[in-house]
Amino acid sequence: MPAPIANPRSELAALCERGLDWSSEMPRMLPDATTSRAAAVLVLFGVLDAVPARATGPVARDLDVLLLRRAATLGSHPGQIAFPGGRLEASDDGPIAAALREAAEETGLDPDGIDPLGTLPAMPLPVSNHLVTPVPAWWTRPSEVAAVDHDESVEVFRVPVADLLAPANRANTEHAFDGRTYRAPAFTVDGRLVWGFTAIVLARMFDELGWSEPWDPDRVVEPERL
Numbered sequence: 001m002p003a004p005i006a007n008p009r010s011e012l013a014a015l016c017e018r019g020l021d022w023s024s025e026m027p028r029m030l031p032d033a034t035t036s037r038a039a040a041v042l043v044l045f046g047v048l049d050a051v052p053a054r055a056t057g058p059v060a061r062d063l064d065v066l067l068l069r070r071a072a073t074l075g076s077h078p079g080q081i082a083f084p085g086g087r088l089e090a091s092d093d094g095p096i097a098a099a100l101r102e103a104a105e106e107t108g109l110d111p112d113g114i115d116p117l118g119t120l121p122a123m124p125l126p127v128s129n130h131l132v133t134p135v136p137a138w139w140t141r142p143s144e145v146a147a148v149d150h151d152e153s154v155e156v157f158r159v160p161v162a163d164l165l166a167p168a169n170r171a172n173t174e175h176a177f178d179g180r181t182y183r184a185p186a187f188t189v190d191g192r193l194v195w196g197f198t199a200i201v202l203a204r205m206f207d208e209l210g211w212s213e214p215w216d217p218d219r220v221v222e223p224e225r226l
Contacts (some may be wrong), residue, residue, distance in 0.1 A: 007065055009117070009138045012045060016118025016136055022200065038122075039130045040095035041085030042066070042103040043201065044114065045204055046139030047157060060210045064158040067194070067203070068106060068138075068147065071154050080223075081194045083201070084109075084156075087130070095119055095133035107156045108148050113141030120205075125197055134201050157177050163189045165206060170215035171200075173223060183195045186221055195223055 012098040070080050083176035084103035093099040096119065100111045120134040147153045163169060164187045172183040173195045186195040194202070206212045 001215075007224045008045060012136045012138065013117040015111070015205065015208060016120060019121055019206060022121065022123045026064050033040070036124075036129045036131050038088045038095070039086055039125075039132070040088060040099040040135055041083035041103070041121075041201075042099040042114075043083055043134050043136045043205070044103065044109075044139055045136070045161070046142055046158070048160065057165055057213055059161050060162060061162050062170055062199075063161045065161055065164070066103075066107070066156070066158055067198070068153045071152055073148060075170075075214065080196055080198070081120065081192055085135075089225075092151045096135050099133075099135040099137075102158060103178075106153055107145040107150055108143075109145050110141070110143040113139060113143050115140045120201075123197070123201070124199070132197065136205075159189055159204075164194070164202060165211060167213055167214055167215035171219040171221045172217055174220055183220070188221060193221060193223055195221075222223075 005054045029175070046066070047066055048064045050064045066084065067081050070078060070082055070085055084106045085099050086102040086106075087097040088095065089101075090103060095192075096116045098115060100132055100186070104111050114139045117136045117138060120136065122131045122133045124130075125132050145158075147156050170187050171186045171188055173186045175182050175184065184195065185199045186193060187199055187202070188194075
């Protein structure tokens with residue numbers, strides 16, 4: 001079994017410095033690049049106080065990431081598990097500021113307890129015509145979180161990264177587009193399915209960080225059936 005990462009914060013910061021390629025089978029061309037909107041999401045890692053720090057794989061058990069479930073009534077990505085985030089506004093000084101502002105509005109977290117580690121390359125999100133910049137960050141002083149506006153999100157939760165990395169919790173989803181079937185990564189944890197943009201970002205980050213463990217890519221799950 002690989003030794004756990006000694007300092008995940010440093011590993012994440014180094015990833016922001018070197019960047020990565022969002023390699024994915026899914027088509028990534030925006031329907032109209034001239035009208036696409038810039039957006040940012042906060043990929044917030046931290047340490048769960050209530051979870052022992054013992055290692056069960058590449059990372060310690062107490063390393064976690066913050067996620068939320070979008071309201072089922074939203075016009076785009078309804079009901080999906082996602083990172084906190086949203087569109088850049090004129091008052092935002094770049095994607096980091098936008099990600100922190102949106103995360104505070106959606107989850108009630110205290111931005112003063114967040115250490116942004118940088119940004120990753122923007123990823124096109126064709127289904128909603130957005131260009132989304134992930135902002136990895138570290139929770140230096142965790143604060144209480146909850147779904148602030150139920151018209152936007154219905155739950156906010158912290159997931160141990162070790163649970164996402166567990167081979168039994170890894171899978172793919174299949175999507176038909178332009179006469180072809182594409183596969184994209186997914187995670188199944190505690191009855192929740194993480195898929196789409198969020199799963200692609202997490203899976204690619206885990207691979208690049210060297211945290212991923214071997215799993216069965218032939219395991220396919222369907223979002224509507226979970």
